[in-house]
Amino acid sequence: MTVNTVTKRIAVGFAIAAFGAAGYLVGNAATSTAAPAQAPTPPKIVKGNDVGTNELSFAKCPDGTALIGGGYASDGVQSGPVIGGKSYDAYIKANAPSLSRPNTWAAKIDVPGGTIAAYAVCATG
Template structure:
């Protein structure tokens, strides 16, 4: 696991200080050290990559990066199966069908507790939707699933929806299977 201060690359916390002075966020200047970025240190081809926030922090977002040299990256037989908050505590997950992808997690030590909830798997353009539990609000989300492929294994599908919806998350592929994933934060 690699941990990096998210704000260290941005004017040593001056960005947070400027927002605090402007009244856009109600945090002390020292909160610049509260947000960190974590990445999976050793992803393997075709396996799920997990970036897990350290103890004492909460997952507040995430994403992925294709590792250089990933075979067939962007090719007709490669596709992203997962990009979203994991059911594993404080983790963001990403997975390519066969290539190597690296998950990233955005972690905050001042955030209220967060949790991941998953919707029902849907297919053929139906939208998978998941609602955050009472007393929580959606802050991020993503999807998991597999696309429709041709007899040769080429992808014949696309993620058509991956977006917040009400107090939850919606995800759908045009043809294949999809499950919506929502990251929900406790109300403060």
Template structure:
């Protein structure tokens, strides 16, 4: 089993993504991701692990805005486990839309 503890950020003119794992993740099919619905501009997206699995990390997918000078014009308000919904990851951009991504592991 390979253990992964990483944070990945990819930014560009078209897309941004961040994924954080908070525990052991294996290279087999015991881990999988769930992508939440795209939020409205400035809204929240929630991705929840299904029954029979538990949350081990998460992140987001989004399309950031840039000024004419190329500086980011948006920022991440939230990118964390949900404090309200069990086994779920929540993400929110300040201005534009985002999709939460939950990293799940099947219960043994």
């Protein structure tokens, strides 16, 4: 698996989710009367199944958690920004929340011999 890809893809999704939550908290701080917040619970990372080309990998958040981001890890793809005249991202056909499965991240690759696994970032608290 390409660890750097996982780190970059998941970190971007989590950073966006965290920024959105922080913006909400800052925007509502003046009107809040709640007790001081406890330290946030770190998100749970869930790995989906490894699948081959043109198959979907799904990573489902456990019950009691909420999907806040996701990403993928792939193998069998050459490193570098361009493969066979296409950018690397042209081979990733899905990397988003699943439209058919709630609370689930989906990933799909279109490279002969390649594999992909979806990762879900799940809020636990």
